[in-house]
Amino acid sequence: MSRTFLVVAETRGGSLRQVSYETISAARxxxxxxxxxxxxxxxxTAGSFVNELTHYGADRVYTVEHADLEHYNPQGYFAALQxxxxxxxxxxxxxxxxxxxxxxxxxxxxxxxxxxxxxxxAIEVDDNGQALFTRPIYAGKVLEKKAFTAFPWIATxxxxxxxxxxxxxxxxxxxxxxxxxxPTLQTIIRDVVRNTSGxxxxxxxxxxxxxxxxxxxxxxxxxxxxxxxxxxGAVGASRGxxxxxxxxxALQIGQTGKVVTPELYIACGVSGAIQxxxxxxxxxxxxxINKDPEAPIFKxxxxxxxxxxxxxxxxxxxxxxxxxxx
Amino acid sequence: MNIIVLVKQTFDTEEKIVxxxxxxxxxxxxxxxxxxxxxxxxxxxxxxxDVGGKVTVVxxxxxxxxxxxxxxxxxxxxxxVLIQDSRIGHDEHSVALALHAFISQEPYDIxxxxxxxxxxxxxxxxxxxxxxxxxxxxxxxxxxxxxAGRAVVQRDAEGDLETIELPLPALFTAQxxxxxxRYPSLQGIMKAKKKPFRELSLDDxxxxxxxxxxxxxxxxxxxxxxxxxxxxxxxxxxEQAQELFRLLRTEAKVI
Numbered sequence: 087m088s089r090t091f092l093v094v095a096e097t098r099g100g101s102l103r104q105v106s107y108e109t110i111s112a113a114r115x116x117x118x119x120x121x122x123x124x125x126x127x128x129x130x131t132a133g134s135f136v137n138e139l140t141h142y143g144a145d146r147v148y149t150v151e152h153a154d155l156e157h158y159n160p161q162g163y164f165a166a167l168q169x170x171x172x173x174x175x176x177x178x179x180x181x182x183x184x185x186x187x188x189x190x191x192x193x194x195x196x197x198x199x200x201x202x203x204x205x206x207x208a209i210e211v212d213d214n215g216q217a218l219f220t221r222p223i224y225a226g227k228v229l230e231k232k233a234f235t236a237f238p239w240i241a242t243x244x245x246x247x248x249x250x251x252x253x254x255x256x257x258x259x260x261x262x263x264x265x266x267x268x269p270t271l272q273t274i275i276r277d278v279v280r281n282t283s284g285x286x287x288x289x290x291x292x293x294x295x296x297x298x299x300x301x302x303x304x305x306x307x308x309x310x311x312x313x314x315x316x317x318x319g320a321v322g323a324s325r326g327x328x329x330x331x332x333x334x335x336a337l338q339i340g341q342t343g344k345v346v347t348p349e350l351y352i353a354c355g356v357s358g359a360i361q362x363x364x365x366x367x368x369x370x371x372x373x374x375i376n377k378d379p380e381a382p383i384f385k386x387x388x389x390x391x392x393x394x395x396x397x398x399x400x401x402x403x404x405x406x407x408x409x410x411x412x
Numbered sequence: 413m414n415i416i417v418l419v420k421q422t423f424d425t426e427e428k429i430v431x432x433x434x435x436x437x438x439x440x441x442x443x444x445x446x447x448x449x450x451x452x453x454x455x456x457x458x459x460x461x462d463v464g465g466k467v468t469v470v471x472x473x474x475x476x477x478x479x480x481x482x483x484x485x486x487x488x489x490x491x492x493v494l495i496q497d498s499r500i501g502h503d504e505h506s507v508a509l510a511l512h513a514f515i516s517q518e519p520y521d522i523x524x525x526x527x528x529x530x531x532x533x534x535x536x537x538x539x540x541x542x543x544x545x546x547x548x549x550x551x552x553x554x555x556x557x558x559x560a561g562r563a564v565v566q567r568d569a570e571g572d573l574e575t576i577e578l579p580l581p582a583l584f585t586a587q588x589x590x591x592x593x594r595y596p597s598l599q600g601i602m603k604a605k606k607k608p609f610r611e612l613s614l615d616d617x618x619x620x621x622x623x624x625x626x627x628x629x630x631x632x633x634x635x636x637x638x639x640x641x642x643x644x645x646x647x648x649x650x651e652q653a654q655e656l657f658r659l660l661r662t663e664a665k666v667i
Contacts, residue, residue, distance in 0.1 A: 158569070160549060185569040189551050192504070192536040196543035201505055201627025204534035218631055224531055227429040228436065231631040239627070272548045276564070277575040287570050317667075328588075335554075335588040336571045341425040341530045342447050342588060350666045361425035367639055371664045373656065379644075388642035389659055391652045401653035406667070409657065 089237075090122045092176035094167065095139055096186055097127070102135050104290055105182035107142040107250035109243045113180045114143055114251060115209045116217040116241070124148060124174055126264075128166045130156035133263065140259040143251040147259050148174065152266040157275055158186050164193050165269045171198075173264055176238060183242040184289070195240045202240040203232050207247040207347075207368075225341035225364035245290045246347045281336070286320045288339070293319025293350045296339055296366070299326040300355015300376060300395055307333055309399040310354055316406045322346065324353075324362045340365035354395040358383030375399065413465030413558075415456040416515055417489065418525035418538055421473055421480035422446040425530055431633050438476075445480045448526025451586035454593040455556060456524050457488040463558070465521075466490045470514060472500060472507045478609075485604035486596030492607065497614045501626030502532075508540035509624050513617040516545060522563075523583040527552045535585075542583040549583040550576050554590050 091113040095106035106125075113123045125144035127135050132149040139147050150166040167190060171179070179194060181187030183205045195202040207229075208220040216233055219241060223230045288294065295314045297307050307321060314321045322344070323337040339346055340362040351369035356362060358374070358381055366372070367386055374387035375395045384390045391398055423429075424442040431437070445453065456467045469484040470493040471477045481492040495514060500506050515523065523542070528535030535551075542549035554573075555566035558580070567574040568587045596604070614620060643659070645652045660667045 160551075185552070185572075188535050189539060192539035193543045195505065195536065196508060196540035199505065199627075201503065202534070202536055203628055204504075204536060222636070223533060224423065224429050224436075225425075225533065226636060228431060229634045229636055231634070232628050233631055234628055235625075236627060273550070273576060273578045275574060276577055279573040281571050281573060285571070289570070336568055338588065345533075350660070350664075359426065360428060364425075368636065371660070371666050372639070372642075373660075384644070385641045386639040388664065389656055390642065390644045391656060392644060392646075393649055393652060397649040398653060401649055402656065405653050405657045409661075409667075 088120050088122060089117060089177040090124055090174060091117045091178045091180060092171070092174050093123060093125045093144065093180045094187065094190065095125050095127045095135070096182060096184060097129055097135065098287070102138055103182065103184070104250070105184060105243065105245040108245065108248045109180045109182050110139070110143045111251045112206070112209055112241070112243045112248045113178070115248065116178070116211065118211065118215070122146060124176065126150065126167065126170045128155050128163055136259070136261050140257050141253050141255050143257070144259050147261045148264050149261070150264050150266050152268070154268055155266065157278060159271060159273055159275055160189055160193065161269060161271050161273050163190055166266050167194060168197065169266065170264050178238055179240045181240070181242045183244045187242045191240050191242050198238060200239050201234050201236070202242070203234070204242045205244045206241055207244050209248070222345065222368070225345050226368055227364050244347070286318070288320050288322055288337070288344050288346055291320035291346070291348050293317045294322045294346055294348045294369070295319055295352045295354065296322035296324065296356055297327050297332070297354050298324040298356030299330060301327060301332055304332050309396060309403065313352070313399055313403045313406070316403050316410065319348070319350070324356045324359070326357070326359070353383050353387070354399055356383050357381045358386065413459060413463050413521050414519045415459060415465060415467045415522045415524065416518065416520045417449070417452050417456045417467060417469045417484070418511065418523065418541070419449045419453065419469050419471045419480055419484055420446045420526070420529045421471065421477045422529055422531045431635055434633055436633065443476060443479065445483055446526050446529045448528060448530070448586055450593040451588070451590040452524035452526055453484045453487055453489060454591045455586060456522070458591065459522065459558060468493060468518070470495065470511065472510050481609070482604050483596060485607045486600040487594055488600060490607060492609045493612060494610070495612045495617070499614055499621040500624055502630070503626030503628050504534055504536035504540060505627045506624040508537050508544060510614070510617065510619065511537065511541050512544040513619050514612065515541070521580045522558070523581070525583070525585050527585045527587045538583060538585045545583070547581050547583055548578045550578060551585040552587040553584050554587050556584060556590070
């Protein structure tokens, strides 16, 4: 029996998110070649992304396009997705483990009475063809492997962990626009302040420069921001820096806060408390810059510099700037 | 105003994790109220102190969870309910159904929970519950104002700040920054001992094991590969920067 897996894609800042490509890849991994991978995009200009979703591996693309869907509304997006689910009758639904995915997936799971495995970082298929999902728990201190007991089911995929499929511009897909009949919305979005416009989201960043108590002030983050700009990365922080009021809690990395898995993590003035390390220890390469040679962060860093971050970081920025100039 | 707070007891975030025979060892571990749920408890108490009403804290969990509920009572919650039944699986679908069975029989205007738990971290149960109760919700909130039967919240969406208005009854999940949770006072701890504390089983909720059968199962638990301490780069700051750049390019190949 051929199955259909539905992938809920998203845009941010006018482009499809990288995690949406990764999620298409995850659906293919879990379903194998026989499974039809359908993608759905909900939004105000959803129709314009059909080709990209196809080139990244969707066999079918559904769009729900309506001016009222420009911004995420828990009730509006639920209604839009429910219409697609009724049309497609999928055997599984995949979301990115993003602000939207985290809010929308459990709504659909409750509505359908299905299981959901959240925040998956790896997928394998056992000898019986059953998909097994790995997800970090305790912020990455332990890896849990889970399976579903029944179809249909729902999974959310952590950004930066499952490689997208190779782009194939010759691929074609069937497409269908699904009508949106707006429900009576009780939830009204009054205002959206895009603090992140033009910035890279921490969960998707390939490079993260993080600051701890050692940055000493809000101004102390400036050299970190300069380095992040040169490397095309994002700035994060430890709980110590957030609690001290040097930066917003939105930047916090750790067991409280965000769990991140970039290619390169540069910890500046971060001591390396257990709860912080849990949130970043799966980064591919870790660099620690700290005045205290005994700081626990050095025990997990691939490269360590014992020194003053206010001296070392600007020098690094210069070094990278020179080398990365075209 | 009737306020219900969803509470989970979790490991303290500074605890290391030991896995033995496929389960996480709990011996000697310090347990706390899930930090995100603590914001929810604090917010509920503040609203009650402002407009009057009752704060009920509810948890699904093993016997040890009673301690977390007692802490919430000591902070200032009025009543506690522990839903404890070994037939409820470690599955968000099951837990949400058990909570729904209890809460749908109670009066409520506001339901508060944490954005996610620092142990399992799936962040599903509260949003599932809102859908089961057919009430609106706002997740990951950093500000909550209640007036005239409506809520205006600020919500953190991956760093963007949304302002949302919704009618009560509604469910909210707390993000860091919502408030500064209080410590229980000695007087609060003494008072907590006399506050109503109910323990409920599936039978009390008119549910059977089949009704809350899990939809997922754990295959195994593994510790991630341990990281080793790497190279310490010495020299003057300028030399260190140069050497680090060289290693990143030639050895680690990330630049």
